[in-house]
Amino acid sequence: MKIADVETPALLIDLDRAEANMKRAQDYADAHDLPLRPHIKTHRLPRFAKAQITLGARGITCQKLGEAEVMADAGIADILVTYNILGTAKLDRLADLHARIRIAVVADNAPVIEGYQARFDDPDHPLGVMVECDTGAGRNGVQTPEEALVLARMIDAAPGLRFLGLMTYPPRDDRVGARLAGMKEAIEADGIAVREISSGGSPGLYSAHETAGITEYRPGTYIYSDRMQVAAGLGTLEDCALSVLATVVSRPTAERAVLDAGSKALAADLSALPGHGHVMGHPDAVLTGLSEEHAVVDISACKDFPAIGEKVRIVPNHACVVTNLFDSARMIRGSGVEETVRIAARGCSQ
Amino acid sequence: MKIADVETPALLIDLDRAEANMKRAQDYADAHDLPLRPHIKTHRLPRFAKAQITLGARGITCQKLGEAEVMADAGIADILVTYNILGTAKLDRLADLHARIRIAVVADNAPVIEGYQARFDDPDHPLGVMVECDTGAGRNGVQTPEEALVLARMIDAAPGLRFLGLMTYPPRDDRVGARLAGMKEAIEADGIAVREISSGGSPGLYSAHETAGITEYRPGTYIYSDRMQVAAGLGTLEDCALSVLATVVSRPTAERAVLDAGSKALAADLSALPGHGHVMGHPDAVLTGLSEEHAVVDISACKDFPAIGEKVRIVPNHACVVTNLFDSARMIRGSGVEETVRIAARGCSQ
Numbered sequence: 001m002k003i004a005d006v007e008t009p010a011l012l013i014d015l016d017r018a019e020a021n022m023k024r025a026q027d028y029a030d031a032h033d034l035p036l037r038p039h040i041k042t043h044r045l046p047r048f049a050k051a052q053i054t055l056g057a058r059g060i061t062c063q064k065l066g067e068a069e070v071m072a073d074a075g076i077a078d079i080l081v082t083y084n085i086l087g088t089a090k091l092d093r094l095a096d097l098h099a100r101i102r103i104a105v106v107a108d109n110a111p112v113i114e115g116y117q118a119r120f121d122d123p124d125h126p127l128g129v130m131v132e133c134d135t136g137a138g139r140n141g142v143q144t145p146e147e148a149l150v151l152a153r154m155i156d157a158a159p160g161l162r163f164l165g166l167m168t169y170p171p172r173d174d175r176v177g178a179r180l181a182g183m184k185e186a187i188e189a190d191g192i193a194v195r196e197i198s199s200g201g202s203p204g205l206y207s208a209h210e211t212a213g214i215t216e217y218r219p220g221t222y223i224y225s226d227r228m229q230v231a232a233g234l235g236t237l238e239d240c241a242l243s244v245l246a247t248v249v250s251r252p253t254a255e256r257a258v259l260d261a262g263s264k265a266l267a268a269d270l271s272a273l274p275g276h277g278h279v280m281g282h283p284d285a286v287l288t289g290l291s292e293e294h295a296v297v298d299i300s301a302c303k304d305f306p307a308i309g310e311k312v313r314i315v316p317n318h319a320c321v322v323t324n325l326f327d328s329a330r331m332i333r334g335s336g337v338e339e340t341v342r343i344a345a346r347g348c349s350q
Numbered sequence: 351m352k353i354a355d356v357e358t359p360a361l362l363i364d365l366d367r368a369e370a371n372m373k374r375a376q377d378y379a380d381a382h383d384l385p386l387r388p389h390i391k392t393h394r395l396p397r398f399a400k401a402q403i404t405l406g407a408r409g410i411t412c413q414k415l416g417e418a419e420v421m422a423d424a425g426i427a428d429i430l431v432t433y434n435i436l437g438t439a440k441l442d443r444l445a446d447l448h449a450r451i452r453i454a455v456v457a458d459n460a461p462v463i464e465g466y467q468a469r470f471d472d473p474d475h476p477l478g479v480m481v482e483c484d485t486g487a488g489r490n491g492v493q494t495p496e497e498a499l500v501l502a503r504m505i506d507a508a509p510g511l512r513f514l515g516l517m518t519y520p521p522r523d524d525r526v527g528a529r530l531a532g533m534k535e536a537i538e539a540d541g542i543a544v545r546e547i548s549s550g551g552s553p554g555l556y557s558a559h560e561t562a563g564i565t566e567y568r569p570g571t572y573i574y575s576d577r578m579q580v581a582a583g584l585g586t587l588e589d590c591a592l593s594v595l596a597t598v599v600s601r602p603t604a605e606r607a608v609l610d611a612g613s614k615a616l617a618a619d620l621s622a623l624p625g626h627g628h629v630m631g632h633p634d635a636v637l638t639g640l641s642e643e644h645a646v647v648d649i650s651a652c653k654d655f656p657a658i659g660e661k662v663r664i665v666p667n668h669a670c671v672v673t674n675l676f677d678s679a680r681m682i683r684g685s686g687v688e689e690t691v692r693i694a695a696r697g698c699s700q
């Protein structure tokens with residue numbers, strides 16, 4: 001099947017580009033002896049998780065247990081879930097995963113660790129736990145070395161838990177390394193080993209080696225890239241492997257075209273970018289507005305633009321949220337569709 | 351099951367509120383003799399489409415064929431698809447629907463009508479087509495009475511098509527009525543009857559009777575309402591039937607809480623509202639940031655806020671996009687869950 005024959009809106013993944021992006025990242029990681037643990041929330045596909053591991057990744061990262069369950073079912077055997085797991089039902093699911101694969105989790109507060117302590121009590125098969133640190137991103141994470149130490153002690157003292165080290169989702173900020181070093185120092189001064197320091201984020205991928213002390217890196221979006229990554233300096237639009245195929249459904253005025261891909265296909269993440277996506281081959285087109293099933297495109301600066309009924313491809317602002325909006329993806333090479341793949345970990349937010 | 355026992359993040363629909371919202375709208379419509387054709391893209395549930403019709407709606411509105419197929423399969427027999435249908439595959443699906451239910455579509459350009467002409471040729475069972483008019487919203491639609499007339503003539507002249515009238519998705523603007531009247535006048539001056547004028551939008555629902563000439567109204571969000579609707583004047587937060595249940599997973603600082611419902615649960619539609627949702631019972635909490643699986647909440651203005659592990663309910667900014675993010679909804683009354691329902695028309699963008 002040709003791309004031009006695919007019904008719209010549709011999610012397209014360019015295999016050549018995705019494979020090149022994976023290889024480039026692994027080559028970089030190998031050159032700097034920095035293990036990768038890719039975050040699967042960009043692709044949500046077991047096949048790419050396996051490809052990342054085959055290339056050399058030490059394991060994968062999931063944000064939620066539901067994603068980890070999909071990946072474990074597909075045969076992935078080493079998963080870090082970078083989320084505080086709370087409540088009996090989720091702890092039971094975590095225990096099920098712990099019984100069959102190598103899984104680790106994080107904690108940034110005492111109640112979460114108390115839950116792990118209560119559920120995991122086997123010193124011969126302890127659950128690995130990292131302390132999540134806020135290194136400036138302002139989301140989860142302990143704020144100070146003192147807080148990190150309190151949690152590390154709790155984990156270290158629990159027979160069924162094993163303190164692995166520190167985890168952060170960092171901002172792009174030169175002070176991240178110093179903040180992590182301060183937390184590590186406080187913990188090691190107490191006699192507790194900080195075996196791992198895990199950092200992540202695709203914008204900082206190719207400078208990850210510059211942060212001293214990092215022992216693994218968790219890039220996610222790098223496999224597909226998107227407009228946000230390009231704006232942040234990760235490659236060019238020609239590296240973007242994910243696009244949304246859309247049909248021009250209306251040309252109401254000389255300046256306006258309307259596409260059949262709205263926020264249900266492209267997501268409304270605007271970030272600080274001009275417009276909601278890049279129309280491939282028409283760089284002067286601006287996606288000025290999205291409603292759920294329509295994209296309004298300002299084509300006033302375009303020399304030409306496809307006619308009603310013709311199709312265009314759009315590189316979205318944020319690839320990860322887009323893969324959560326489609327039940328399946330079309331795997332393409334060149335102008336042909338190789339396969340249609342169900343997005344197995346779509347929607348797994350629990 | 352109690353709401354408090356539901357795993358998070360989860361979509362909750364308050365049946366008492368949804369039923370009251372449906373009844374209030376139908377009572378208003380009955381009082382003004384204005385037929386309703388509710389848009390199902392808010393709930394995406396056959397049960398509510400049926401409830402809307404049982405209450406008195408003349409039929410339903412869908413945005414895409416995939417939604418119409420789900421609703422037709424569930425027994426809905428009168429559907430307006432407010433979208434330009436293009437391409438052989440979609441026209442075949444439209445023909446299948448036309449063979450089994452009463453279905454109508456729209457067009458705002460000649461190529462779309464040419465597609466309908468080529469596919470539908472039975473004068474004894476013509477396809478109903480409305481001309482979509484841009485009355486100021488700046489999305490789809492003909493711009494002038496002259497353009498509307500050209501398309502009405504094309505439809506009227508096609509043996510297998512039946513010109514039904516005009517459709518618009520209007521802005522909140524006093525000039526909508528005059529614009530529609532101008533288009534109607536141009537078409538009727540040519541001897542073509544404009545049987546229907548269909549308008550829509552929940553913010554304008556309770557003033558719909560003030561626009562002269564409207565023969566049906568297509569409200570969508572009114573069934574659940576949301577922060578955007580409340581901001582636009584449609585009822586209060588106490589009318590909002592849809593909420594997202596989330597767990598407090600972290601309290602990293604005295605001013606910051608983090609919930610396990612991010613843009614995958616609440617969607618990133620910010621509109622012009624302060625924050626990404628209203629935390630029920632905590633009106634001073636501000637959802638300052640969403641990542642995919644985290645909401646960061648500024649609780650500095652709150653007297654108290656739930657502890658780690660406790661649950662909160664969030665009224666989102668935009669209900670329609672939220673129902674597209676969940677595979678199922680929990681139907682609640684008071685503090686109890688009555689039923690879990692699959693969201694049958696989720697993701698049907700083709």
